[in-house]
Structure formats: C-alpha cells, structure tokens
Amino acid sequence: MGVTIHDVAAHAGVSVATASRALSGQRGVRQANRDKVVAAARELGYEPNVVAASLRSRTTHTIGMVVPRIGNPFFATLVEEVEKQLQGGNRSLLLANSDYQPEVERRQVQALLDRRVDALLLIPCHRERSEEALAAAAARIPVVQLDLRVDGFDASWVGVDNEAGMRELLGHLDARRTVFVGAEPTDSSAQSRLDGYRRAGAGDEVLLGDFSKEWGEKAAGRLLSEGLPEAVVCGNDVIALGVLAEFARRGVRVPQEVRVTGFDDIPYAELGQPALTTIRQPQAEIAAEAVRVLHDRLAGVETTSRRTAITPALVARSSG
C-alpha cells in the first residue's frame, strides 16, 4: 500500500513503461532489465493495483456469475466447478444470488456490468422475464447461460437435455400410473422436464409448485389423500427428498407402496433412506464447457452463440 510501479521502476533504474512490460510478462524487454524489475518488485513488496490496470486496459479479469439460489446444492456444486475451472486462468468470480426473482436478477446483473466484469455466466431464473437482464448483459460482454435459459433469445447456453433425461427415467420406471410433482414452468428446466414428462406419454397427472422440499412434502400429503400412483416423478431432487420425508413420516413404504424419483443427483440424493433414483447432471462437464465457451469468446475465437446440450444419465437406486 503505497509502493507503485514508479517506485519499482526507479529502484530498478528503468522507466515505468519498461517496468510495466516486464511485470506483465510482455516480450520486448531485455532479460537483464526484466530480472532487475522483478527483483525490485519483490524487494519493495510491490502489489500491483489491478483497479488502475483495469481502468486503463479495460479488462478486469473477473467473471460475473448469477445463480437463482446458492443454497441449492445443485447450483452450489456448479459454482464450485466453475471456480475450479477459473483457478488456473487468473480470473476471479464475482458471485450474485437472484433468489429466483427477475427483478433482483436484473439489479445483480447491472451491478456486475457496472463493475466491468469481462464476461457473465447467467443461470436465468425465469424463461421469459430474465430476458431483459440477459439482453442488457449480452449487449456489452460475452454471456453464457448455464443450466437454465431464456426462451427464444440468441445467446450461448450449456446445459442438459431435460427431455431426454425424463424419457430415460420413465423408460426405467415402466409404470402403469405415474404422477409428476414439479415446479410451475417459470424457468426453462421446470418447463422442459414437464414437457418431457408429457411427451413421453406418461399421462397428464401433474402437480405444480416450486423447487422446494416444502412443496414436495405438501404434494406428498395431497397424493396420500387422493390415492397413490405407482410412481411419483419429481421435478428435482429437492422436491423428491421432501416427498420421501413426508411419506416416511406417514408410514408409507418406498418403493413397496410407491416409487419415487428425482432429477439432478445432488449429493444428498444417495444419502436418504431409501436412496433416491434420479438423473445425474454432470456439473463438472457443464462448468468446463461453459468456461471454455467463455474463454473462446473472450479470446475472439468464437463470435456466434453456441448451444450445448449434454445427455444426462440415469442413476438407479432403491427408491424407484
């Protein structure tokens, strides 16, 4: 705090320009000078002011990320994987939570843009109402949508083929009567899982709430009073764990009396009793691909938007 590149340059007996070039590893600096500068920097305990560098170079080496709910282990794991991908490349992650509210999301995206993040990873919390935030960002910097997406907006996206996952699940269940317990199709996954369920010809019995364990518990109660199907197909693992908990409390045996499935394969899916049958989303792969797309865009290699859908795999456990 206090020692600037001027001090380093003076100490090394070169100009600030040379010091700057040496410190940022540019070529075109004589090796002897390079060494002197590096030594001086170390000796003086020089800590570059990246804010100043950003102002001039117009790049912050920071990537913004907005998630609907960091408390959901699925998103937390995604964040962790993105962080891991960024480790090598000297970029940091500026994280924000939208709390599933498009208004909050818009403000958070704006705050990130104000901070001049180089690029944005967005998990848009709403299929339609996230468009404004996405558009605002996409107009300025490279943006990749992660997991969720905005309907009909031309921007890169990396996620999972939810419909294929749902087909796989229903094929595995091969049940006579199922009920889908999902979330109102406000986000794209809620929508495509519901679509997948319906298109697979599993029938039209659907209960829609939100992606919470509380909703799962409530829905389970309702199913109990209306008559249990052969299988309950849940929109994600969190709902399924709520369903399982309520069934356990009411003394309903799973899978003997009713089978239950989830979606995502969060770490807690396999810990319950019974362990949850679900569809695994490969978060490491999704994160790696998203970061790759972003880097390509930042490097100017790629300019068009790219959509990548990974086919998720069934994880059959005892609940279904």
Add this chain to the structure above:
Amino acid sequence: MGVTIHDVAAHAGVSVATASRALSGQRGVRQANRDKVVAAARELGYEPNVVAASLRSRTTHTIGMVVPRIGNPFFATLVEEVEKQLQGGNRSLLLANSDYQPEVERRQVQALLDRRVDALLLIPCHRERSEEALAAAAARIPVVQLDLRVDGFDASWVGVDNEAGMRELLGHLDARRTVFVGAEPTDSSAQSRLDGYRRAGAGDEVLLGDFSKEWGEKAAGRLLSEGLPEAVVCGNDVIALGVLAEFARRGVRVPQEVRVTGFDDIPYAELGQPALTTIRQPQAEIAAEAVRVLHDRLAGVETTSRRTAITPALVARSSG
C-alpha cells in the same frame, strides 16, 4: 460504454464536479441542477464506470469472502445470508473457495486484496496454517472471521459456541457409552467440538477423519465391526448423514439399536429417515452480525476486534 460523466455534465449544462456530486447523492447541489443532471444521465444512458471511481476514491464497494467449500450446504447458506445482508447496502460479494487448502486460501485472499476489496469475510480453513492469509488481509483491510477462526490471532470473529453445543447434545443423549466421529482438528470447529466432547466427560472414544459423508460411511462400518455404542456423536451433519446411510445399508436400525447425532442443522438433516437430531447454527444471525461488525469497522466506528459467540440450540429429532 462511451458516454462519460463529461457528456452528462455538458448535456446538463453544469461542470463535471457538480454532475459527480449530483449523481453520487452528495448534498451541496441545488435541486434544479440535481434534477438536470439525473435527467441528462438517464437520457444519454449513462453508466458510471465504477472502476474509475474506485481508483480515485479508493473504495470498491466490494466485500471479499472466502469459504472452505461452497458445496457444503452449511457454508452455502452462510453465503446466501451474507448476500442478503449486503443487498441493501450497494456492496457486492466477491466469492472464492479455498477447498480446505491453506495454500489455495492464501492465493485467493491475495487475489481479493489485489482487487482492492473493501473488507474480507474469511472462514479460515485451518486453525494454524490460515494465519498467513489472515494476517496479510488484516494488515490492509477490516477482516471478520466467520464460523471458523485462527488460533490466537487477534481478529474479529463471529460464530457459535461449539463446546456449549456439544454439552447440550450430550446432556440430551444422556448415554452410557458414546463414540465421537469427527474430523481431524485442523480447523477450529473440528477442534472445539472434539474438545467439547471430551470435556463433557463423554469419554475418549473418538474416530477422526474429515467432514465428508464418505468418512461417515467408513466410520460407521468400523463401528459395526467393533461393536456399536449407545450413541454416535458426529462432528457435523454431513458426517452424520454418511453414518446414517451406511447403517441403513447394513440394516442397523436407528435409533433402536444405536442413536446418531449431527451438528449444524443443514436443510438435509431433517429430510433423512430417521430425521437427524442435531445442533442448529443460526446462520442468518451469524451473517447479520458479521456484516454489522464489518460495516462498523468500515465506518470507523469500531476499531478493536470483537469476538461474538452465539449459543446454538438443540434440535431433537428421531435419530437420537
């Protein structure tokens, strides 16, 4: 992008200084001018460059936060609560993961300091080896340790009284023979929970690994072959869920044959079967207090370090 405060000032017919004052809500600007400036800014689509503002004002309105593992729902919830606290105050959160590695943690803290965060929330992953990172940060900016702490370092801390929690738990169990399944005391919670267990006179049977479900599963297997105690006291919920899962797989009935307890009360603690008896950490309170301490420090109100230990409460469920 392109329109600067000079443009706004010109458009409003005032100087840049007045424009700056009006835009940042300082008093000492005539209302008429204030209105003109705001109108001009809106009209031109002015987006302030906070990087430039930061360079000059030496404040970034950004708070850094380093957590050991964002994938652990306990930490994820803490992050979420901190985010919530920050919402009002126009500060953003720069998040980093240390992966429980002091080396990584040190690098992450340095990256945050390089970005000139105004303050740091640190959950030090190691009782001793996190000291270097903590000291580096504390020398430059206000720092508050959250949940975990570094031994014998004079810095603010907000967390829970782990020993009290452990006493409460053991009092509730009132068991003849217990075994503690915890983590090697590399972080302060692992240490103080172990201490609490021992000091409560619960005996000396301890199995130490790390805070993972895999360790819980392994420890459960070991207990099974060595003879079950009356109760298994786990170092946190994640371990306890692993223990529970393994017992379930091996057909051991909980709590009939053995009781199991956790620590933290993560959202998944109550979802398992049986629901987990545990100690609740009030994350919202911890986050609120930490942010308050930080704000006081940033406002210059408080200069000495402050340690706040919240007494956690027992949540008795069916597992113990």
Add this chain to the structure above:
DNA sequence: TTGAAAGCGCTAACAC
C-alpha cells in the same frame, strides 16, 4: 528495446 507522455473516467481539493 526503451522512455516520455498521454490518458482511462472519475472524485476531491481548492478556489471562487
């Protein structure tokens, strides 16, 4: 390969 000098866009003294 190097150095001098001009800003990046803003805020904060300072003068009026």
Add this chain to the structure above:
DNA sequence: GTGTTAGCGCTTTCAA
C-alpha cells in the same frame, strides 16, 4: 453551490 484542476496507478501509443 459551483467550477477548475490535479491526480488515483496503470498501460499504451509514439518516437527515439
């Protein structure tokens, strides 16, 4: 209350 001006610390022309 307002304007002028001098930087914040760095990178990047532009000349040499």
